[in-house]
Amino acid sequence: MKDSVNKHPLRHAVHRAILSRKSTRAFLPKTVDPAIIDELLQIAGSAPSGSNIQPWQVHVVSGAARDRLSAALLSEHEAGKPPVREYDYYPQEWRSPYIERRRATGWGLYGVLGIGKGDREASARQHGRNYVFFDAPVVLIFTIDADLPFGCWLDYGMFLQNIMIGARGYGLHTCPQAALANYPHIVKQQLGIADDKIVMCGIAIGYENPDEPVNTFQPTRIPLEDYVTYHRD
Numbered sequence: 001m002k003d004s005v006n007k008h009p010l011r012h013a014v015h016r017a018i019l020s021r022k023s024t025r026a027f028l029p030k031t032v033d034p035a036i037i038d039e040l041l042q043i044a045g046s047a048p049s050g051s052n053i054q055p056w057q058v059h060v061v062s063g064a065a066r067d068r069l070s071a072a073l074l075s076e077h078e079a080g081k082p083p084v085r086e087y088d089y090y091p092q093e094w095r096s097p098y099i100e101r102r103r104a105t106g107w108g109l110y111g112v113l114g115i116g117k118g119d120r121e122a123s124a125r126q127h128g129r130n131y132v133f134f135d136a137p138v139v140l141i142f143t144i145d146a147d148l149p150f151g152c153w154l155d156y157g158m159f160l161q162n163i164m165i166g167a168r169g170y171g172l173h174t175c176p177q178a179a180l181a182n183y184p185h186i187v188k189q190q191l192g193i194a195d196d197k198i199v200m201c202g203i204a205i206g207y208e209n210p211d212e213p214v215n216t217f218q219p220t221r222i223p224l225e226d227y228v229t230y231h232r233d
């Protein structure tokens with residue numbers, strides 16, 4: 001590595017912020033200062049986007065509104081209602097190598113939680129934790145205009161990652177939640193979102209509960225050589 005890269009003053013802070021982000025699935029009941037959320041979203045909005053169109057729209061949900069949204073989603077989940085998704089997030093047909101990675105992650109998480117393979121009741125209960133936003137005091141819900149093309153979702157991903165990395169600068173943790181797009185009609189009804197929007201996902205945000213074993217789960221990553229191809233000559 002070049003010295004100039006190695007010694008850049010921002011390197012340490014930036015890498016620490018990136019590497020300390022993790023999907024946090026148990027939060028403390030401690031509230032988050034609304035001014036922090038506003039500043040974080042302002043910073044995240046500096047994300048790049050093709051032609052600077054900035055396709056992101058965020059609903060900041062806390063307090064009684066959070067509790068109502070949670071109750072409405074939880075009741076769909078507990079009634080066993082099947083997801084009504086506006087877009088596919090996961091592949092329709094799982095195949096190698098993705099299915100193995102998915103399994104390893106799922107089993108790893110359930111292992112930390114002491115949920116045995118085939119224990120449907122416990123896994124449904126754990127899935128239900130999504131709908132209480134893992135006890136986070138604030139949940140961000142993200143929508144995009146339904147007529148925007150696929151490419152704009154690239155821009156959106158950068159915005160979402162900025163939020164999750166930026167949150168670390170305030171000592172906050174996050175969990176991105178595609179599960180919050182499982183019942184988009186409920187989210188739209190609760191938050192007054194028009195039908196020409198797609199509910200993309202949510203991000204639970206708050207302070208990590210360090211005593212909960214679920215937060216010790218650290219899924220591994222594939223090695224560099226599995227995803228990089230060099231073209232040198």
Ligand SMILES: Cc1cc2nc3c(=O)[nH]c(=O)nc-3n(C[C@H](O)[C@H](O)[C@H](O)COP(=O)(O)O)c2cc1C
Nearest residue numbers: 021022023025105130175176177178179180201219
């Ligand atoms: C867009 C997106 C949606 C996700 N949805 C959920 C979700 O609904 N529930 C959940 O517990 N984790 C969800 N995750 C978290 C992933 O499981 C997690 O990122 C992955 O296992 C890697 O772990 P890490 O984030 O702790 O590094 C989501 C992640 C992303 C990027």
